[in-house]
Amino acid sequence: MIARIGILTVSDRASRGQYEDLSGPAIESTLNDYLTSSWEPVYRLVEDEQELIEGALKQLVDHDGCQLVVTTGGTGPAKRDVTPEATEAVCERMMPGFGELMRMESLKYVPTAILSRQTAGLRGNALIVNLPGKPKAIRQCLDAVFPAIPYCLDLMDGPYLECNEAVIKAFRPKAK
Amino acid sequence: MIARIGILTVSDRASRGQYEDLSGPAIESTLNDYLTSSWEPVYRLVEDEQELIEGALKQLVDHDGCQLVVTTGGTGPAKRDVTPEATEAVCERMMPGFGELMRMESLKYVPTAILSRQTAGLRGNALIVNLPGKPKAIRQCLDAVFPAIPYCLDLMDGPYLECNEAVIKAFRPKAK
Amino acid sequence: MIARIGILTVSDRASRGQYEDLSGPAIESTLNDYLTSSWEPVYRLVEDEQELIEGALKQLVDHDGCQLVVTTGGTGPAKRDVTPEATEAVCERMMPGFGELMRMESLKYVPTAILSRQTAGLRGNALIVNLPGKPKAIRQCLDAVFPAIPYCLDLMDGPYLECNEAVIKAFRPKAK
Numbered sequence: 006m007i008a009r010i011g012i013l014t015v016s017d018r019a020s021r022g023q024y025e026d027l028s029g030p031a032i033e034s035t036l037n038d039y040l041t042s043s044w045e046p047v048y049r050l051v052e053d054e055q056e057l058i059e060g061a062l063k064q065l066v067d068h069d070g071c072q073l074v075v076t077t078g079g080t081g082p083a084k085r086d087v088t089p090e091a092t093e094a095v096c097e098r099m100m101p102g103f104g105e106l107m108r109m110e111s112l113k114y115v116p117t118a119i120l121s122r123q124t125a126g127l128r129g130n131a132l133i134v135n136l137p138g139k140p141k142a143i144r145q146c147l148d149a150v151f152p153a154i155p156y157c158l159d160l161m162d163g164p165y166l167e168c169n170e171a172v173i174k175a176f177r178p179k180a181k
Numbered sequence: 182m183i184a185r186i187g188i189l190t191v192s193d194r195a196s197r198g199q200y201e202d203l204s205g206p207a208i209e210s211t212l213n214d215y216l217t218s219s220w221e222p223v224y225r226l227v228e229d230e231q232e233l234i235e236g237a238l239k240q241l242v243d244h245d246g247c248q249l250v251v252t253t254g255g256t257g258p259a260k261r262d263v264t265p266e267a268t269e270a271v272c273e274r275m276m277p278g279f280g281e282l283m284r285m286e287s288l289k290y291v292p293t294a295i296l297s298r299q300t301a302g303l304r305g306n307a308l309i310v311n312l313p314g315k316p317k318a319i320r321q322c323l324d325a326v327f328p329a330i331p332y333c334l335d336l337m338d339g340p341y342l343e344c345n346e347a348v349i350k351a352f353r354p355k356a357k
Numbered sequence: 358m359i360a361r362i363g364i365l366t367v368s369d370r371a372s373r374g375q376y377e378d379l380s381g382p383a384i385e386s387t388l389n390d391y392l393t394s395s396w397e398p399v400y401r402l403v404e405d406e407q408e409l410i411e412g413a414l415k416q417l418v419d420h421d422g423c424q425l426v427v428t429t430g431g432t433g434p435a436k437r438d439v440t441p442e443a444t445e446a447v448c449e450r451m452m453p454g455f456g457e458l459m460r461m462e463s464l465k466y467v468p469t470a471i472l473s474r475q476t477a478g479l480r481g482n483a484l485i486v487n488l489p490g491k492p493k494a495i496r497q498c499l500d501a502v503f504p505a506i507p508y509c510l511d512l513m514d515g516p517y518l519e520c521n522e523a524v525i526k527a528f529r530p531k532a533k
Contacts (some may be wrong), residue, residue, distance in 0.1 A: 076258060082452065082479055083512045090450060100258065101277075101453075102284045102295030108454045109285075109461075114527045116504035119454030120512070127258055154290035160259045160296070176292045274442060276434065277453075278460045278471030285461075303434055328468035336435045336472070352468045 008164035009037060009081025011065035011074035013058070015088050016138070020052040028077040028157050031140035035147050037056045042167035047071055048085040058091035066095075066131040072153065072163035073145075074131060078088065078138040092133055099112045103134055110149040111142060113138050130161040152176050184220040184340035186212060187241035187250035189227065189234070192262050192314070196228040202252040207316035212324050218343035223247055229255050234267035242271075242307040248339035249330065251323075254314040256299045259334060262316045265298045268309055273301025279310055279326050286325040287318060301326075328352050360396040360516035362388060363417035363426035365403065367411070367440050368490070372404040372523050380429040383492035387499050394519035399423055405431050410443035418447075418483040423516035425506065426483060427499075430490040432475045441474045443487055448478025453487055455502050462501040463494060483512040 012032050019026040029131065033046050047069045051057040058079070065071045088134030093099065103125035111118030123135040123146075136143045155166040155175040168175045195202040209222050227233040234255070241247045255264030259312050269275065279301035287294030289350040296329045299311040300324075310326065312319045331342040344351045358412035361489050364384050371378040399421045403409040410431070417423045431440030445451065463470030475487040475498075486502065488495045507518040507527040520527045 015346060081512060082450075082484070082509050084285075084482070087450070098258075099261070100296070101280060102297060104453060105281055105284060105483065106288070106295050108457060112458070115530065117508050117530065119458050119502060119505050120452070120509050121454060122205055122452060124453075130260070132258070146275065153295050156293050157258050157296050160257060168312065178291065178494055248379075274434075274439070274474065276472070276474060277456060277476075278473060280459060281457055282464070282471050306436070308434070309405065326471060329471050332469050333434050333472050336433060353471065 006043065006063055006164045007049055008073070008166060010044055010069045011047045011049065011069065011071035013061050013065065013074060013076040015053055015076055015079035017050055017052050019050070020050055023099060026050055027140055028143060031143050032075055032077060032136065032147070035144055036115045039151060039168050039173045040166060041169050041172060042165065044166070052088060053085040055087045055091045055094070058088055059095050062091065062095045062133060064129055066128050066133070072131045072158055072161065074133045075103045075136050076133070077136045077143060080121050080135050080137060082120050082122070086122070088135055092135055094124055096128050096133060099129045100125040100127065100132070106141055106149050107146040110145055111137070114145065127161075130163060132157055132161070149175065182340045184249070184265060184342060185187045185223055185245060185247045186220055186223065187223045187245065187247035189225045189241065189250060189252040190254035191229055191234055191252055192228055193229050193261060196226055202226055203316055204314055207319050208251055208253060208312065208323070215344050215349045216342060217345050218341065220342070221292045227341060229261035229263060231263040231267045231270070234264055235271050235313065238267065238271045238304070238309060244303050248334055248337065250309045251312050252309070252313045253319060254331070256297050256311050256313060258296050258298070262298070264311055264328050267301055267306055268288050268311055269299055272309060273305050274303045276301040276303065276308070283322040286321055287313070290321065303337075306339060308333055308337070324349065358516045359420060360425070361395065361399055361423045362396055363399045363421065363423035365369075365401045365402065365413050365417065365426060367403055367405055367428055367431035369405050369437060372402055373505060378402055379492055380495060383495050384427055384429060384488065384499070385460060387496055389505060391520050391525045392518060393521050394517065396518070401522055403520055405437040405439060407437040407439040407443045407446070410440055411447050414447045414480070414485060416492055417481050418485070424483045425515065427488050428485070428487045429488045430474050432487050432489060433474050434474070438474070440474065440487055441476045444478055444487055448477045448480050448485060452477040452479065452484070459498040459500050462497055463489070466497065475512055479513075482515060484509055484513070500525065
């Protein structure tokens with residue numbers, strides 16, 4: 006089974022072509038660094054509109070068969086930032102540990118890390134994780150939370166992700 | 182007043198007798214280590230069904246007079262894991278600090294700690310705290326959060342818990 | 358533009374004149390230490406009643422033009438403590454990083470820090486932050502989260518706060 010991973014960029018300006026989306030490609034490049042098992046990205050780009058973000062997330066999970074979706078952008082306090090609200094609206098169960106750890110990690114670099122409202126949750130058998138908007142912060146956050154993601158997908162009967170141990174160590178507890 | 186402490190094991194397999202519940206007894210044994218004041222456990226075992234978990238929590242608090250209830254199991258991302266949702270459904274007010282600290286503590290041991298969706302909350306005068314399913318993780322989490330529990334019960338006019346200071350130190354701020 | 362900052366003390370006893378409110382003045386004095394740009398406090402004092410707290414928060418944001426409101430009191434587990442619930446009820450979007458960091462900070466001093474249910478959120482263009490009730494804990498928490506607040510207000514087109522760098526360093530990421 007080839008893992009399909011959704012990458013959703015949420016940005017008014019990139020959607021309107023006012024600048025190039027650097028964040029989506031930064032996620033794809035990071036995942037290429039991490040993964041040795043085969044995978045393919047399913048890429049989407051939407052404006053900072055809750056309804057559009059919800060629609061894209063549902064599409065990626067329900068129709069495109071992504072069991073892992075990462076978003077970038079729209080997690081700050083600015084008026085148009087509603088990615089966490091859209092994420093919560095499409096998830097049945099939330100995973101508070103992801104946001105907590107990403108903020109804790111970002112706090113090592115900038116005190117404004119607490120302004121990030123990033124969350125994560127589960128829709129059916131899929132994990133949705135909000136990442137920050139800036140490429141450098143994306144890598145810091147993924148480095149922190151990714152070690153737990155392969156096992157999370159295992160628990161939901163998802164694709165078996167294998168990582169390049171020299172880059173990132175996936176952790177799987179030993180079977181009882 | 183003898184403190185009654187509810188211990189709720191949430192497990193499909195233990196409920197069906199497919200294996201012995203080790204987690205409930207691990208909690209009882211840990212609390213025996215901690216407490217020097219008299220207490221009695223009120224033990225329940227239910228399947229991973231949100232309705233059954235909610236029913237057991239209400240029973241323990243409203244009818245069995247437990248002002249402290251600890252649960253074990255059902256806090257991960259697997260489809261049947263709904264203990265946090267049941268907890269939130271029966272609580273009027275949430276206590277986010279418990280889950281945050283337990284995850285932070287577990288992160289010292291395993292990066293998959295962020296997959297735990299453990300929470301805690303208040304139903305009337307009772308504190309309900311989700312613990313992990315595995316006995317070793319139960320002890321790590323209880324060691325982290327228990328020091329705050331006796332004072333929490335004091336604030337809700339609950340039973341006065343006294344601890345064996347050589348094992349765990351309950352913290353009570355000095356009266357003003 | 359003079360920054361107007363709402364200071365809301367939530368306390369049954371102070372409201373009834375049973376003792377003097379020390380927490381509101383402690384916040385004002387801390388903000389005077391921090392800020393070199395001009396500001397004025399808008400002070401309110403209400404009982405621990407969710408409806409009254411919600412009303413005061415709406416008044417401060419919608420009518421008094423406060424783009425920053427800090428509350429003190431009512432964040433513990435005692436039956437009358439409902440400040441976080443009132444805050445969540447009047448905010449459209451929540452800022453979980455504030456409560457997480459304040460609890461983490463307070464944990465350095467007392468293990469009962471996890472009993473604090475402090476939260477923060479956004480109502481329109483305003484940031485509302487719950488602080489603890491005790492003056493010493495107020496200062497500890499503000500020292501931890503305040504460095505992120507001026508930039509948060511910038512992102513919401515609020516007043517430009519300038520700080521005394523010898524006391525507290527506001528952090529503003531460099532423009533792209």
